[in-house]
Amino acid sequence: MKEKNIPISTLRRLPVYLHYLNSIKDKISNISATAIAEEFGLNDVQVRKDLGAVSGSGRPKTGYSVTELIAQLEEALGYGTKTKTILVGAGNLGKALLSYSGFADYGIDIIAAFDNNPALWGTFVGGKPILPDIDLEAVCRDKKIMLGIITVPVEHAQxxxxxxxxxxxxxxxxxxxxxxxxxxxxxxxxxxxxxxxAILCKHLREGSNGEDYLE
Amino acid sequence: MKEKNIPISTLRRLPVYLHYLNSIKDKISNISATAIAEEFGLNDVQVRKDLGAVSGSGRPKTGYSVTELIAQLEEALGYGTKTKTILVGAGNLGKALLSYSGFADYGIDIIAAFDNNPALWGTFVGGKPILPDIDLEAVCRDKKIMLGIITVPVEHAQxxxxxxxxxxxxxxxxxxxxxxxxxxxxxxxxxxxxxxxAILCKHLREGSNGEDYLE
DNA sequence: TAGATTGTTAATCGATTAACAATC
DNA sequence: TAGATTGTTAATCGATTAACAATC
Known part of the structure; x- marks a missing residue:
């Protein structure tokens, strides 16, 4: 049993590798960690370590089987076993997330959304019902919800x-x-x-202060 | 000149402190790093180091002046000097970001959005015009845009x-x-x-495998 | 055999936390 | 003076990168 204890930083990169592998699987059957690193501008040892955490089936000289690697990544990321999810706060951002069909591919299934605005109750966004927030507890317990998405204003988040x-x-x-x-x-x-x-704006201001860039 | 070289991890927490200070500034005039750490469940030395990177005006026994600290954080984060920004890809997520009025408080000003769908050209979302993506270069150069937001499908992102x-x-x-x-x-x-x-779902599956939680 | 590639062990780097001295 | 609090220096921890041995 490898499986366990994948570092968080590794876990963040796995979906990116997976998507890339899916995009090339019809074209080539084997790929090296070096080639993947090249594609994303990463260190090749890092990619090898990342893949080692879920695979271990790489072979010297040939690299990894693309289809095998895809299967191992999907297994490790748990795609296929949908995590039951609800969303709280159906404002602009909440509605956008509800409408985003891509989540189904990422292993979650949004069952319903909640809001405290009566005007929204009973309406549907992205095929998901928006319910009164007082029903939150009942639905979570009843449907055995595992994951919650919070898109309410900051003062209600806690x-x-x-x-x-x-x-x-x-x-x-x-x-x-x-x-x-x-x-x-x-x-x-x-x-x-x-x-x-904050990070991006800071970078911009430091850059224009002189330093590295000669623009 | 302190100002420079704020660690990225620190920079990520500063907007959170700033928001909190604004919410309490009418109630109290001084606050200790320890109290802020308590509020967010952080280590107190960490908060002190974070504040030290932008302030240095804390005083033993009394802590920091709330209003002074707010001014120093806003200065460090560059709120007030708006960064000219454009957004590319006016799908669900892109539109949600355009509609989100909070960005004005965070130091950016979205000038326009771009999309390759002619049906959207000339329409407005959140008061921002959606323009043909072929005009991207002209607008960026003309308006001296500093920051770009990418919300296009993954295959066009690079x-x-x-x-x-x-x-x-x-x-x-x-x-x-x-x-x-x-x-x-x-x-x-x-x-x-x-x-x-990926991180959240992994956590859920590991939890239910037994380990820490006895549910 | 030679070379490409994997996978491991050690070194480096940055961020967090602990210990402690300074100060109001 | 005593105690709360700041700010600094050292220790720890995790992630990345470099060096190297193993293998097809």
């Missing part, structure tokens, strides 16, 4: 998070620009747009 | 990236689930939804 944790959810995907407090054993993945922008 | 880089853009916010290759001096920040989901 409260929604607490309610999700209380009904057994152990993984939260947070789009509100704050750090959520959760008990041990619950994982939060932050998609903090403000943080990302 | 090509759009290359075009943006070619017309002088040095910071790219990438929502396509791939790793973009860029020359030295150009920064890419990935908002890879597939990667985030």
């Amino acid at each position: 409260e929604i998070c607490d309610r999700l944790v209380a009904c057994g959810i152990r993984a939260i995907w947070n789009f509100a620009p704050t750090i959520l407090r959760v008990p041990e054993g619950v994982m939060v993945e932050n998609e903090n747009l403000a943080s990302s922008l | 090509e759009i990236c290359d075009r943006l880089v070619a017309c002088g853009i040095r910071a790219i916010w990438n929502f396509a689930p791939t790793i973009l290759r860029v020359p030295e001096g150009v920064m890419v920040e990935n908002e890879n939804l597939a990667s985030s989901l």
Whole structure:
């Protein structure tokens, strides 16, 4: 049993490799870690280590079988076993995520969305119903929801998070620009747009201060 | 001149601190790093180091002046000097980002969006015009655009990236689930939804395999 | 056999945390 | 003075990269 203890940084790159392999599988049957590294501008040892965490079936001189590698990546990422998911906060961002059909390929299945705005109750976005937020607990328990997506305004994020944790959810995907407090054993993945922008804007200002770039 | 060389991990937390300070500034005038750490479940030394990178005006026993700290954070994050931005790919996600009014607070100003679908040309989303993608280069050069947001399908992402880089853009916010290759001096920040989901789903499966949680 | 490629062990680097001295 | 708090220096931890041995 390899399987376990894949480093988080590795896990982040696996879906990228998988997508690439799918795009070339009809053209070539074997590929080397070096070639994949080349494609994405990564270090070749890093790619080899990443693949080693899920595969171990690479062969010197020939590399990896593309179809075998695809199967191993899909297995490791758990695509195929859909994770039952709900979304809380059907504003612009929430609706966009509901409409995004790509999630089905990534191993999650959004069962329903919740909002506190009565005007939205009973409507559908991307084929998913928007329900009153007071029904949150009942639905989560009833349908054995595993993953919660938070797209509410920042001032309600912690409260929604607490309610999700209380009904057994152990993984939260947070789009509100704050750090959520959760008990041990619950994982939060932050998609903090403000943080990302801060990094990019800082880079731009430092660049124009002189330094590296001669523009 | 302190200012420079703020670690990326620190930079990611600064917008979170800033938002929190704004929410309490009417209630209290001073706050300690310890109290902020408590609020977000972080290590107090970490918060002190983060604040030290932009402030240095904390005083033993009293902590930091809230208003002073807010000013220093806004200065460091460059809020106030808007970064001219364009968005490429006005699908569901692209439109959601265009409609999101919060960006104005984060120091960027989206000037226009581009798409290759003629049906969208000339329409407005969130008050921003959607233009033909062939006009990309002209607008970028003309308006001196600094930052590009990529929300096109993954198979076009690298090509759009290359075009943006070619017309002088040095910071790219990438929502396509791939790793973009860029020359030295150009920064890419990935908002890879597939990667985030991979981490969360993996956590859920490991949890239910037994291990830590006794459910 | 020679060379491409894998996979492992060791070195480096950056971020977090712990220990401690300085200060109001 | 005593205690809360800051800020710095050292230790730890995880991720990346370099060096190298193994193999087809």
